[in-house]
Amino acid sequence: xxxxxxxYVAGHRGLVGSAIIKKLKTKGxxxxxxxxxxELDLTNTKAVADFxxxxxxxxxxxxxxxxxxxxxxxxxxxxxxxxxLMIQNNVIxxxxxxxxxKLLFLGSTCIxxxxxxxxxxxDYLLTDTLEYTNEPYAIAKIAGIKLCESYNLQYGTxxxxxxxxxLYGPNDNFDLEKSHVLPALIRKMHLGSAxxxxxxxxxxxxxxxxxxxxxxxxxxxxxxxxxxxxxxxxIKDDTVNVEIWGSGRPMREFLWSEDMADACVYIMSNxxxxxxxxxxxxxxxxxxxxxxxxxxxxxxxxxxxxxxxVSFKGDLIFNASKPDGTMKxxxxxxxxxxxxxxxxxxxEEGVSKIxxxxxxx
Numbered sequence: 001x002x003x004x005x006x007x008y009v010a011g012h013r014g015l016v017g018s019a020i021i022k023k024l025k026t027k028g029x030x031x032x033x034x035x036x037x038x039e040l041d042l043t044n045t046k047a048v049a050d051f052x053x054x055x056x057x058x059x060x061x062x063x064x065x066x067x068x069x070x071x072x073x074x075x076x077x078x079x080x081x082x083x084x085l086m087i088q089n090n091v092i093x094x095x096x097x098x099x100x101x102k103l104l105f106l107g108s109t110c111i112x113x114x115x116x117x118x119x120x121x122x123d124y125l126l127t128d129t130l131e132y133t134n135e136p137y138a139i140a141k142i143a144g145i146k147l148c149e150s151y152n153l154q155y156g157t158x159x160x161x162x163x164x165x166x167l168y169g170p171n172d173n174f175d176l177e178k179s180h181v182l183p184a185l186i187r188k189m190h191l192g193s194a195x196x197x198x199x200x201x202x203x204x205x206x207x208x209x210x211x212x213x214x215x216x217x218x219x220x221x222x223x224x225x226x227x228x229x230x231x232x233x234x235i236k237d238d239t240v241n242v243e244i245w246g247s248g249r250p251m252r253e254f255l256w257s258e259d260m261a262d263a264c265v266y267i268m269s270n271x272x273x274x275x276x277x278x279x280x281x282x283x284x285x286x287x288x289x290x291x292x293x294x295x296x297x298x299x300x301x302x303x304x305x306x307x308x309x310v311s312f313k314g315d316l317i318f319n320a321s322k323p324d325g326t327m328k329x330x331x332x333x334x335x336x337x338x339x340x341x342x343x344x345x346x347x348e349e350g351v352s353k354i355x356x357x358x359x360x361x
Contacts, residue, residue, distance in 0.1 A: 001029070001059055001102075001269055008033040008057035010042060010091055011064030016106055016164075018171045019261035020061050027265060033057050043086035052094040059268065060103040062091050062144075066137075067108075070245070070325055072178040073134040081136035088144040092159065096151050103159040104268050105148050107141035109253075109290065109331055110134045111163060119294065119332040122286045131326050145288045152273045153284060160273055162264060165292035165331050168350065169257025170357050176212055176231045182254060185303055186355055188242050189312040192233050196240040196314050209361070232317070240314035245322035248300030253292050253330050256345035256353070263291045266341045275339060292331035293343045302347075309351050 001007070007024065011017035012034045021032065033055050040051055042064050066076075066083040073080055088105070095103045112120045113128035125145075130138050141163075148159035172183040179187070187206075194202040203224060204217030211217075215227040228234060232243025267289065276287040297305075303316050336342075345353070 017063035019257040023261035048090040084140035161288035246324040248318040290331040
């Protein structure tokens with residue numbers, strides 16, 4: 001990419017897209033084509049076709065997606081598979097039709113089987129059954145990988161797929177109904193700490209910025225206590241308990257979103273599809289690239305780390321009757337390292353950074 005190349009970042013307001021935009025700007029890129037969801041519905045085939053024909057982007061980062069945690073994935077199964085397939089099909093196909101020089105498709109490491117050998121290598125894709133709770137989302141992302149591979153092999157395009165591990169960072173989703181585990185734990189313990197200290201001004205300020213199921217900071221104390229209890233934040237015997245789904249034993253890997261963006265910009269600038277597989281392969285498959293740290297932590301230890309950073313003095317209650325999901329998900333990042341990139345921000349520093357961002361957002 002040249003500094004004046006025309007770059008389209010799909011999903012530029014989200015956790016992933018905003019981090020990519022920020023990283024590109026720090027490296028001197030300025031010629032961006034950006035559209036909000038209201039301005040361009042990526043599930044609308046005609047709208048996407050018209051956009052590409054008019055704007056003719058040279059490089060595309062496909063970071064737009066419908067995302068969420070276990071509850072959202074399991075509840076909105078139809079939306080997760082339909083919307084993600086439509087977004088991918090429209091953007092990737094129009095990138096081919098309009099001569100995009102290079103496209104980077106972002107997915108997730110949830111594409112791997114539920115009982116995948118650890119750490120997860122790219123070659124383990126499609127070797128066993130997927131985790132049930134996020135199967136629709138995973139299938140959509142696998143289809144995106146295969147779409148990129150197929151267009152490359154048939155039409156000679158340069159579309160690369162990257163599969164980041166669990167991400168966290170600025171512009172994360174802190175909606176307790178739909179957020180992933182790390183931002184959810186930060187917000188729950190932040191609210192729990194304020195409740196423990198009877199800092200109702202902090203609780204109301206938080207809920208004014210981001211209501212929970214429509215309950216804002218202007219609601220009565222009883223309404224606020226009721227919605228907090230629903231999400232596992234309640235006072236019991238003068239101590240605030242924060243409930244966490246599952247046993248706390250599952251192991252998870254977390255990557256600072258701006259590290260992920262750095263990896264994406266590095267790959268887009270320095271690597272091609274031909275770098276993602278061996279020339280000796282008879283069948284070209286599994287060309288996607290894992291992006292992660294190669295280091296994991298139990299949910300229990302993550303919760304204890306967040307408790308320390310947030311200064312929450314209450315109790316953590318692990319509800320083992322709730323689903324754990326996959327017990328271990330750790331990426332093998334050998335391919336990424338071989339391509340010349342390695343992460344920079346460790347988890348302890350990252351948790352401090354994201355909590356500071358949350359307080360000052």
